[in-house]
Amino acid sequence: MTWSVDDVTLNSRLVMGTGGASSLSILEQALEASGTELTTVALRRYDGQARDSVFALLQSLGIRILPNTAGCYTARDAVLTAQLAREALETNWVKLEVIADEETLLPDPVELFRAAEELVLDGFTVFAYTNDDPALAKRLEDAGVAVVMPAGAPIGSGLGILNPHNIETIVSRAQVPVILDAGIGTASDAALAMELGCTAVLLASAVTRAHDATAMARAMSLAVESGHLAAHAGRIPKRPLAFASSTFDGMVTPA
Amino acid sequence: MTDTITITLNGEHHALAGPTTARDLVSSIVDKELTAEGTPVDGSRLGIAVAVDGEVIRRGQWSDFTLREGHGVDIVTAVQGG
Numbered sequence: 001m002t003w004s005v006d007d008v009t010l011n012s013r014l015v016m017g018t019g020g021a022s023s024l025s026i027l028e029q030a031l032e033a034s035g036t037e038l039t040t041v042a043l044r045r046y047d048g049q050a051r052d053s054v055f056a057l058l059q060s061l062g063i064r065i066l067p068n069t070a071g072c073y074t075a076r077d078a079v080l081t082a083q084l085a086r087e088a089l090e091t092n093w094v095k096l097e098v099i100a101d102e103e104t105l106l107p108d109p110v111e112l113f114r115a116a117e118e119l120v121l122d123g124f125t126v127f128a129y130t131n132d133d134p135a136l137a138k139r140l141e142d143a144g145v146a147v148v149m150p151a152g153a154p155i156g157s158g159l160g161i162l163n164p165h166n167i168e169t170i171v172s173r174a175q176v177p178v179i180l181d182a183g184i185g186t187a188s189d190a191a192l193a194m195e196l197g198c199t200a201v202l203l204a205s206a207v208t209r210a211h212d213a214t215a216m217a218r219a220m221s222l223a224v225e226s227g228h229l230a231a232h233a234g235r236i237p238k239r240p241l242a243f244a245s246s247t248f249d250g251m252v253t254p255a
Numbered sequence: 256m257t258d259t260i261t262i263t264l265n266g267e268h269h270a271l272a273g274p275t276t277a278r279d280l281v282s283s284i285v286d287k288e289l290t291a292e293g294t295p296v297d298g299s300r301l302g303i304a305v306a307v308d309g310e311v312i313r314r315g316q317w318s319d320f321t322l323r324e325g326h327g328v329d330i331v332t333a334v335q336g337g
Binding site: 017018019020021027040041042043044045046047048053054055056059065066067068070080083084085086087088089090095097204 | 265266284285300301302303304305306309311313314329330331332333334335336337
């Protein structure tokens with residue numbers, strides 16, 4: 001049931017983000033309820049308020065940190081941010097996020113690919129946040145990224161998985177783990193991602209902005225687990241018409 | 256008397272009283288004593304990185320890196336995100 005990146009074995013298939021939580025204590029409860037073992041942070045200028053930092057919180061919970069390059073529009077900015085993250089947080093892992101515009105927050109394919117190539121050469125273990133485009137996903141894998149992370153829908157939209165067929169295609173052709181990243185709104189979305197064959201699910205807003213973040217974190221944890229089990233349980237084929245589960249033999253009929 | 260050195264720190268003008276290394280600057284900003292290797296004396300993890308004019312200065316080099324007039328310094332840390 002485990003999965004691994006770089007010989008690091010992970011039990012939980014739920015990767016959490018820390019954005020959107022209204023307080024560190026709510027975040028802490030949600031992270032614990034989620035059972036996550038890998039969680040993203042962003043990198044920003046130090047403002048003196050970092051005493052009770054998210055870095056300290058993740059360390060105390062024993063959760064591995066996955067720094068991201070959120071907010072970067074160019075390969076150049078993303079590479080510098082990744083290098084700063086490696087230095088600050090002492091990890092080669094990076095969630096590479098290079099966005100095209102503020103409105104969609106969707107990845108800019110050209111800058112994303114350039115940054116991926118550069119970071120792979122620089123020794124990073126790249127988790128590439130990408131569009132739900134099977135061709136781009138393949139190119140990123142060929143460039144050496146460790147994990148491909150297609151968006152289900154725009155970040156924070158809660159729209160779920162808009163193109164399940166593309167996600168399935170990406171999974172079926174990938175030799176590296178595929179993590180469904182972004183767009184998850186509720187538990188059924190996370191379960192669907194796993195049923196489509198994803199290795200894991202990454203989400204933040206769906207939990208941190210839920211009315212009851214802790215309850216939603218638990219729901220996501222169960223959804224990811226049940227989706228994973230279902231994906232490997234050999235589901236029944238879909239049929240156009242009914243297929244009786246009770247035998248018609250021995251039916252009681254009026255005399 | 257020593258001349259004041261003006262740098263840009265996290266996007267704002269910042270005056271240094273005299274010759275200052277990157278380690279001195281980080282130490283004063285985070286209010287922690289640092290070893291020559293740039294790690295906190297108290298054994299904790301700092302969670303901080305430094306870039307000068309867009310180039311990362313590795314922790315182990317902070318003690319040897321003296322800031323000059325006009326340097327653009329960024330000191331960054333992890334925040335909630337993603």
